[in-house]
Amino acid sequence: MIEIYNNPKQLPDTWDTAAKDNYALKKDYLIHLHEYNPCKQTYVILDKGEISSILVYYELNMNIFTYSKLKLNIPITIIGIPCSVCEKGYSLSSKDTDEIGDYIKSIKGAKIILNAESSLDLKGFAKGHTLPACIMDVKWDSFDEYLSKLRSHYRYRYKKAFKKLDAISIKALNSSDFNFEHYSLYEQVYDKSQFKLEKLSFEFFKNAGENIMEFSLSNTPVAFIQYKIVGREMVFLFGGMDYALNKEYDLYINMLLYIVRLAIENNCTHINFGQTAEEIKCRLGAFREYKYMYIHHSNPFLNKAVSLLQDLFCYKLKDIRLKVLKV
The missing domain is CATH 3.40.630.30 (Gcn5-related N-acetyltransferase (GNAT))
Known part of the structure; x- marks a missing residue:
């Protein structure tokens, strides 16, 4: 059963258990964002006797061609944390992927899942890179x-x-x-x-x-x-x-x-430097942890166009080859 909440204060305490080690998906962080960065956040629980999977999404009017030279601002539903951090806005059990994917597809208009892992197997979504995280082992x-x-x-x-x-x-x-x-x-x-x-x-x-x-x-x-x-x-x-x-x-x-x-x-033991200025951070000795985005539109014609033109929507990785630290 899918449960929908419009306020993170209403979420059960077991939400944090499902969030695992994702600090940005914890209730206290979401409550802070809900109060100080309101953007029509919605909180979703897939309950199968106990919480199986969770996700957060919000609405933003943004340039769909953020990673290219084109510009077109449209309302987009983003499955993610409603502030610019590296963490993903969901925690999914592998057995729930199809059900959660169908739920996201049912949301009207354009949707983007940000900061996802490559292994997320969602049928009917275009997939490409978003900004990588820069990580340093200390x-x-x-x-x-x-x-x-x-x-x-x-x-x-x-x-x-x-x-x-x-x-x-x-x-x-x-x-x-x-x-x-x-x-x-x-x-x-x-x-x-x-x-x-x-x-x-x-x-x-x-x-x-x-x-x-x-x-x-x-x-x-x-x-x-x-x-x-x-x-x-x-x-x-x-x-x-x-x-x-x-x-x-x-x-x-x-x-x-x-x-x-x-x-x-x-x-x-390590540093998460975030997702911008990757070359400068790599010159300090950081390495890139690749992140992915999945895109879907509820209009079948537009969704097909997204698949064909996904290179216009997705981030193009820079060729960074550095030897910063002594072997």
Whole structure:
């Protein structure tokens, strides 16, 4: 039996069990998103005596050709987490794939399943790449050891960048102290983003309760990173920076390097850097974890067209071949 909920506060506690280790699919995260990023979220449970599979979907008016040079904004139902994170918006039992697939097909209009695994076997859906996640295995006992394991070119580049932090003050910031100066830095990153989805609100950050590190110059915020630690995984959630100062202080590189430092200091075994700027993150020693999207339209003619033209909708992987770390 399929159960539909319109408010995550109504979800049974067993939802979190079905969500497994997906922090973004847990009730508390969904409640926060429901309150501070409302976008007609719907929560679905497939119950077979106990919760068997779950998913979240929401509505967004977006450019269906996000990954190409074309532009056409249409309303789309996205099966995913309603903010730009790497995690998928579902947890499926393999025996439920056909039933859940039929349910998603029954939703009117265009649907996209984001950040799915390649093995998801959905009949009647077009399939292609979306942005990959950038993952780093953390194998070092100190940040200095990490630097020592880099090939000389990269080590020189990052030591030079890190030296620029001498002029920058870095401190932990409570979410409650997040202000509009910080938010304007996030807006700069969002506005510069090549692949836009939803823009998060000031209240989303103000009430998130996540870890934030502020980078400031002469008491003025110039960058921030928001992150969380899930088990022994460091997750880089969001950031902001003053692009006018990026080159002078290597802000973005230093934000990423600081994530590496924090991960080592917190005994994390790996870092999830997120899905953007993949080449820069790979130059730190990260590797790509491929993510997939599945597309369907309830109109049979349009669904056939999507299958034939799927290369226009899907992300084209970059050819990145780097040797950053010493063997």
